[in-house]
Amino acid sequence: MVGLASSIERRNGVSLWRQIADRILQAIANGDFAENAALPPEIALAERYGVNRHTVRSAIAALTQEGVLKAEQGRGTFVMSRKRLSYPIGARTRFSTGLQGQTSERHIALLSSSTEPASRRVAEALDIARGAAVIRLETRGEADGHAVSRATTWFDAKRFAGIETAMAETGSITASLKRFGINDYLRHSTVLSARHADADDLAALDLQPGAIVLVTIAVNVTLDGEPIQFAESRFPAERVELKLSAL
Amino acid sequence: MVGLASSIERRNGVSLWRQIADRILQAIANGDFAENAALPPEIALAERYGVNRHTVRSAIAALTQEGVLKAEQGRGTFVMSRKRLSYPIGARTRFSTGLQGQTSERHIALLSSSTEPASRRVAEALDIARGAAVIRLETRGEADGHAVSRATTWFDAKRFAGIETAMAETGSITASLKRFGINDYLRHSTVLSARHADADDLAALDLQPGAIVLVTIAVNVTLDGEPIQFAESRFPAERVELKLSAL
DNA sequence: TATAGTTGTCTATATCAATAGACAAATTTT
DNA sequence: AAAATTTGTCTATTGATATAGACAACTATA
DSSP: OTTTTOOOOOSSSBOHHHHHHHHHHHHHHHTSSOTTOBOOOHHHHHHHHTSOHHHHHHHHHHHHHTTSEEEETTTEEEEOOOOOEEEEESTTOOHHHHTBTTBSOEEEEEEEEEEEEOOHHHHHHHTSOTTOEEEEEEEEEEETTEEEEEEEEEEETTTTTTHHHHHHHHSOHHHHHHTTTOOOOEEEEEEEEEEEOOHHHHHHHTOOTTOEEEEEEEEEEOTTOOEEEEEEEEEETTTEEEEEOOO | OTTTTOOOOOSSSBOHHHHHHHHHHHHHHHTSSOTTOBOOOHHHHHHHHTSOHHHHHHHHHHHHHTTSEEEETTTEEEEOOOOOEEEEESTTOOHHHHTBTTBSOEEEEEEEEEEEEOOHHHHHHHTSOTTOEEEEEEEEEEETTEEEEEEEEEEETTTTTTHHHHHHHHSOHHHHHHTTTOOOOEEEEEEEEEEEOOHHHHHHHTOOTTOEEEEEEEEEEOTTSOEEEEEEEEEETTTEEEEEOOO
């Protein structure tokens, strides 16, 4: 891969051990180290990255706590982690169907819900008046017991009154929308960015501080083009990649 | 916005000032602070993020060096930066046409080129034998004099011999492919992830260490479905967002 | 012209991050 | 059994990070 051995930056606000932990994660996701295989010994990694052995140990300690690596005294340090989930994005993006074949179990957990006045951004997306009541759902997507996404979703409160109950019962957006007479819907637009996870995402996604999240901001519409749902979703970049499919 | 005031994480490998700088960048890109407007005073920011005023000053210092902010003694600290570029991704993704209307000038600069044996990943993508010769181009996308992308691109060396010369002359992938009889092509697949920028990206994209890059891995094909180009592109997350359009 | 509000600079202190070296403990190889 | 390899633990030192407080310099406003 490009620049596996490229140098590390100093005094930049990101500690060396965190940068090296990122590199190792990247290398694993890239397939540079096979699953269950041993990492190069600490001294070799220290030399490769141009740092002290103790610094490498800090990186390994962080990844061990995340469950990515496992060190065994006298033997070596081994790769535990599975490959990244590939999350498809397209016109018919749905949480459950998207991960079929990659996981055996998946659902959406409703963390909390509230009703609030629509912000400018939400009002524009849903094509309603600014300040009109909207229902806000905080959810977490789970696959095989692992958190793979954290989303904030808004619905027009007038049209979708009680959708939080439906979500709690069904664990599915698609199923909840059916109760309101919507049997099909399309992804209208998706905008993508990335940032460091905030405290809330860290807790909900079981990430170590400093982790990166992919952020999608999307609008779903009925077949008639009427906007029904606005959502901001965060995906842990170290566990998930987004695969763009036909819209 | 969601969690603008959510708390900052400590002893996580990312320094507080870097985290706060990220937050401010995010807030600006979100439109929370208007262009040319004053930021809240340092004491207010310190209180909002729950840190010392000096820590906020470190964050502001970093953003000042990046040209995002400008502090004036006695008056306040002002937002210099423009909004993020929105980079469309879809079936007809092309660098130049994609940014039309957002910038007045754009082109691709060829940084270097080489011929190398195809790795497993490249060979599979281009549907050629592993180890067969491929041409590798290192390029930088520029818009209005600002670096907006950094890409590594591979072509089958047998079919596209001399394409590096075409790229250097035309500054365009589309124009270069025309010389090889390819008048149209489609984006076959795109996979998306994010990571911290490595040293090479930092230099090429004029980023401060610790910055995040969005990474796309894409295959372009002819109208017949024959793969012609494999590319990994990096976009600075603080300056660019990706807008998904129809594939 | 005061006064309040804001950024700039300085000193001091405590903790985290990184380097350095030495040796113990466990495992594998010779 | 001995040697080599690898992870684990300890001490010590240096520089970066973060907090705290005080005051100077500058700007806008009452």
